[in-house]
Amino acid sequence: MIPVSKRASAIEYAIRDVVVPAMALEAQGHEIIKLNIGDPIAYPGLATPHHMVEAYKESLSRGESGYSPSYGIPQLRKAIAKDESAKGWNCSENDVYVCHGVTEALQIIFAAILEEGTKVLAPGPHYPPYMAYPQMYGAQTIEYALKPDDVWSMDFEDINSKMDDDVRLLVIINPNNPTGNVAGEDEINKLLAIAKNWPKCVIIADEIYDGLDFSGKQKSVSSLSSSVPVISLNGVSKVYYAPGWRIGYMALHDPTNVMTDLRDGLERLLRSRLCASTPAQMGYLAGLESDRGWMISHKSKVQSRRQLCLDRIAKIDGLEVEAPGGAFYMFVRLTDKKWSLDDKDFVLKLLAEEHVLVVHGSGFSSQKGAGHFRLVYLADEATLSTAFDRIDSFLERHRSAKE
Ligand SMILES: Cc1ncc(COP(=O)(O)O)c(C=O)c1O
Incomplete structure (x- = not known):
């Protein structure tokens, strides 16, 4: 076995690490709603000019x-x-x-x-x-x-x-x-x-x-x-x-x-x-x-998707969020005890059961990000709505299962 350096094996990149199980599900023919990666090109209506x-x-x-x-x-x-x-x-x-x-x-x-x-x-x-x-x-x-x-x-x-x-x-x-x-x-x-x-x-x-x-x-x-x-x-x-x-x-x-x-x-x-x-x-x-007028319409799309997410999160039991002032992320708090104690378990189970991919907050800081997940809110309104319907029913189902 050729030894690997400690510095390489210590590298973690949570945003892409969760893609591995998502790809396995895709290989089985499932369609995944991916809200994990901060790449605007992956979402409709936000093309490079x-x-x-x-x-x-x-x-x-x-x-x-x-x-x-x-x-x-x-x-x-x-x-x-x-x-x-x-x-x-x-x-x-x-x-x-x-x-x-x-x-x-x-x-x-x-x-x-x-x-x-x-x-x-x-x-x-x-x-x-x-x-x-x-x-x-x-x-x-x-x-x-x-x-x-x-x-x-x-x-x-x-x-x-x-x-x-x-x-x-x-x-x-x-x-x-x-x-x-x-x-x-x-x-x-x-x-x-x-x-x-x-x-x-x-x-x-x-x-x-x-x-x-x-x-x-x-x-x-x-x-x-x-x-x-x-x-x-x-x-x-x-x-x-x-x-x-x-x-x-x-x-x-x-x-x-x-x-x-x-x-x-x-x-x-x-x-x-x-x-x-x-x-x-x-x-x-x-x-x-060149003229940057095009940025206005891109930005307003991002803003309306942001609003949709804030509105939906406000109505879902088990989620809370501090409204973001910029970028295209929300760092959503899991308020159900079970998930607040293990945000990665939440992310992996949500992916397996509902085919929605987000990133565990602990991937952004094992201490200060724990109990949260990061959502990229760039998907179109219909996709975001479906994702929230699924997150809502996931939370509800696990709450009533009283595991
Ligand atoms: C805070 C921050 N800095 C830098 C980057 C990456 O920048 P670049 O694509 O220029 O390498 C990202 C990508 O998500 C980011 O969130």
Whole structure:
């Protein structure tokens, strides 16, 4: 037997791990309602805009199948810098590094910053790679609490109590996955005030859902920071509806010039992995440079599906939810004791009996996500209604069975 590394066998990705039993059911001929994956393309009416697809195709037709510059195609870096600057900070094209998605950017940032014994302080619950990757560099992810009864807002006391010199990255995901919480200016300022006391700490601002803010209060963290170093993350996956293109970026906001060495390390890592996909970058460029009016209708579809879910959840015994301010997720609380104690059992039994697939909350944080499930609310209204009918009868049936 060839031995596997500990770092590989420690990796878990709950969102895709639950797909394995779902595929087995599909292989038996069952149709599954999949509300597990944050991929808008998997749902009707939320296609990548035509002009972006055309730009991607035209790039291929022009023969642009070669490697591109390691930090990104200059025109795209410029367009991203303009877009970030419009969010309220002075971003230059040299601050922008294009990657194969935010996910690759995270791996590069972790590789450049983390050492044995260092820590990442991330919200709990959170998007799984924030927990999975740091351990590969001998670091550890510590969770700060999001308040479950207060729309999952950040618990600043908890953040304060967990900060120390070993915390090299303080993460904010805004809007948050999986809770949908949106942090506004006051909260971001509180986070910055804490980070200011720790000179070795950089803030990661994962703003990949920033164009899907229904609260109107989402703000760029870089735009509010006058001294704390921030790495803003964003890309084509969510707001531009093209996750399979694998294009995202990191943008460095370094108001007090403390990231010079780090920038050099990031650039070395970026050069060593060559570049991001060339035609996909051209597709994203078209999205940034063209009229964005199309976003209104996409966003209003997402919003009406959100409302349907909130209305249905309010009427189902055994479910509760804090209304999300952004993104396209709901983190639904299971109030029946049996399920609140074992959310994964709920997810697996719901899948087996009702053919509805959601993700167990404990997959986003074994402690702080337990007793919940995450629902992606992008399916069409009829599918969502059917899913809720089935969830309702599942809960009812198991309650009366008194197991
Ligand atoms: C908070 C967050 N960051 C990053 C990503 C992935 O981004 P990308 O597709 O650019 O790798 C996701 C995907 O679900 C996410 O929820």
